[in-house]
Amino acid sequence: MDIVQIVILSLVQGISEFLPISSSAHLVLVPKLFGWQDQGLAFDVAVHVGTLVAILFYFKDRIFKLLSDFLSSIxxxxxxxxxxxxxxxxxxTIPAGIFGLACGDLIEQYARSGFVIATTTIIFGIMLYLADKSPGLKSEANITIKIALIIGVAQALALIPGVSRSGITITAALFLGFNRITSANFSFLMSIPIILLAGGLETIKLIKSNTTYEWTDLGLAFVLSAVSAYICVKLFMGLISRASMVPFVVYRLMLGVFLFYVFI
Known part of the structure; x- marks a missing residue:
């Protein structure tokens, strides 16, 4: 990978990972437009670790408090x-884990086509719009295990490329009557174990591959994805505190149409 490819793909991953716009759609589209080869497993691990560090740093004080309360509850x-x-x-996290183990290979084989990604990008963009038309007043105090499982099932659907993990979980929370801030916060907190699991599986594959790596390139990818993801989450939370999800809906619809143009 050359430096331009590393920089662009790292920023694409960092920016799109937590926004409701589908990182998978962008990571399929960008290499297609530039004629790049697959970036490889080591790169995927580096940018996933980067985005994980970003979200952990953003919620560092909150996570410390949550873990303290959790240990006290035990x-x-x-x-x-x-x-x-x-x-x-x-x-x-449970539904996504079960769905991933049961259907991961099928999704990898049949659901990564341009048609599927374009279709899901548009469909779930419309769903986000419908959910966001009248956000509720529920806060984190109203989250129960039942509600968490429902949102978790929605999260499992994000294994299908183009759905967007943050997009579908925010959509589900909004449909369940939560406000935008709570929906986004819970979605981001849910991302931590999911990224840990995905990154862990990718790391195991990486260790088994016995391949040599350009550690400088991977380090750059890690830093760029971490910094861009952190900035993006901070800006996103500021935006939705005073505006709707409509800009992201419009972007998804435009992206879906463009994907159809490129791939079909």
């Missing part, structure tokens, strides 16, 4: 503070 055998949110994130 010791006291009752809910303490915001410990329910930790349990909710854990239960929300």
């Amino acid at each position: 010791r006291q055998r009752k809910m303490v503070g915001e410990s329910m949110l930790v349990y909710a994130v854990g239960f929300a």
Whole structure:
């Protein structure tokens, strides 16, 4: 990979990972437009670790408080503070884990076509618009295990390229009556175990491959994806605190149409 490819793909991953616009759609489209070869597993691991570090840093104070409440709840055998949110994130991860193990190979084989990605980009963009038309008033205090499982099932659908993990989980939360900030916060917290699991599986494959790597290139990819992801999350949270999801809906529709033009 040359330096231009590393920079562009790292920024694409960092910017699109947490926005409701589908990182998979962009990572398929960009190499296609530039005629690049697949970036490889080592690069995927580097940018995933970068985005994980970004979200951990963004929520560092919140995560410390959540883990403290969680450990206290275990010791006291009752809910303490915001410990329910930790349990909710854990239960929300289960459907994606099951769906990934059961259908991961099928998705990889049949669902990565340009047609599928273009279609899901448009369909789930429209769903985001419908969900965002009248956001509810529910906050994190209203998140239960049942609600977490429902949003977790939605998250499992994001294994299909073009759906967007953050997009579908925010959409599900909005449909369930949560406000935009809570929907986004819970979506981002849900991303932590998912990225950990995905990154862990990719790392295992990487270790088994016994391939040599350009560590400088991987380091650059890690830094660029981490910095761009952090900035993007910060700007996104500021935006939705005073505006709707419409700009992202419009972007998804335009992207879907362009994907049809490029791939069909």
